[in-house]
Every structure is written in structure tokens, then in C-alpha cells.
Amino acid sequence: MFSGIVETTSEIVRLTRSRGILTISVKTPKGFHARRGDSVSINGVCSTVVGGSRGTIKFEYMPETLRRTNLGELKVGETVNLERSLTPNSLLGGHFVSGHIDTVGRIRRVSREGDSKTLEIAVPKTFFPLVAPKGSVAVEGVSLTVVEKSKDGFSVALIPYTLSHTNLSTKRVGGDVNLEFDIFAKYLKEMLKFFPYAATRKGERR
CATH class of the missing domain: 2.40.30.20 (Elongation Factor Tu (Ef-tu); domain 3)
Incomplete structure (x- = not known):
């Protein structure tokens, strides 16, 4: 669950496709800590951190996500919005956002x-x-x-x-x-x- 208050933006540094899966790697913004398995909203899409190295964070997307969102249109160098998931003590400055694009x-x-x-x-x-x-x-x-x-x-x-x-x-x-x-x-x-x-x-x- 998210609030819709974007924490920061980042740049896409790598895009790969394999067996129907799109992998997106973005630069790790300063002070933005995300571990493997964490949920992060990328342009409103609830995404799971699957890895990362050398200052990058990596996410994977299946065909259903690509059909319902614009993630498949992204290109290297584009800017994306990032927000980490809410915690019990997070401020709700926006509104409840699930990260499931309609x-x-x-x-x-x-x-x-x-x-x-x-x-x-x-x-x-x-x-x-x-x-x-x-x-x-x-x-x-x-x-x-x-x-x-x-x-x-x-x-x-x-x-x-x-x-x-x-x-x-x-x-x-x-x-x-x-x-x-x-x-x-x-x-x-x-x-x-x-x-x-x-x-x-x-x-x-x-």
C-alpha cells in the first residue's frame, strides 16, 4: 500500500526482455534504501525489488502488468517516480493507493x-x-x-x-x-x- 506522495525520481539505466518478462533497472537515488523483496511503486505500479548492484535497483514485470500499464513503453534514460510502501507509522499525506493500475x-x-x-x-x-x-x-x-x-x-x-x-x-x-x-x-x-x-x-x- 502506498500514499501517492512520490519520494523521489530516478533514471532507467537498463531494460531487458526474456521469455515474456520485462526487467527494469533504475539508478538508486541517494538515501533511497530498498532491499530484495521490498515493494516499491514505479510510476504507480506496485513492484518487487528482485535485485540490484553497483548503484541500481532491479524489478521484473510479467505480461499482465505490461498489458495494463505503460511500463512496456519506457525507454532507457526516462525518469520514473518512486515511492516505498507505507509502514504502520507512515504519514498518509495523499490517499490510499494500492499500486494496482486500473x-x-x-x-x-x-x-x-x-x-x-x-x-x-x-x-x-x-x-x-x-x-x-x-x-x-x-x-x-x-x-x-x-x-x-x-x-x-x-x-x-x-x-x-x-x-x-x-x-x-x-x-x-x-x-x-x-x-x-x-x-x-x-x-x-x-x-x-x-x-x-x-x-x-x-x-x-x-
């Missing part, structure tokens, strides 16, 4: 207002019920607030601190971003499947 969204517009930026992101319609204005969403592992909901997506605002401490400052129109919607909204959506009349007026059938 879908990939596409940036359709980037606008600037002063020193801040706004990203407009298109998402598949099946995820629309999980988007709420002023609700929480994780974009590339960053805990953000939905500014507005549109007919085919939503927008988020990025303050200067977020732009300087995450990789969201590098995102451009047409780029894909990992999205994880609020965990409570997802459970509520599933629960409503067992109460077919919960969303209608009393006594009114669909």
Missing part, C-alpha cells in the same frame, strides 16, 4: 496557468463511474485531485512542487499515463452489483 489514460491537453499546469486525460468510459470531481486519483503514482470531469475524461492540476518532484513535468499531449482510481469507489461499484435497485428510487425497477 487502466492507461491518454493526455489530450496540457495547459499552463502561471507556474502550475493542468493535464486533461482521456479514459475508457467503463471507468467513468469511478471519477468524481474533487475526488482522488493516482496518475503515474502521484496522488492528485480531480478538478473537473468531462464527457471523455477528467483534468488534474499540478502545483510547482509536484512538477519539480515527479516526472509529470515531462508529460506531453498524446502520452500515456498509468491511472489508479480511488479504492473505496471501486469497492462501492462492486458492492452495488449485488443491490440491483440501490441506484433507483424506492420501488422503481430498472
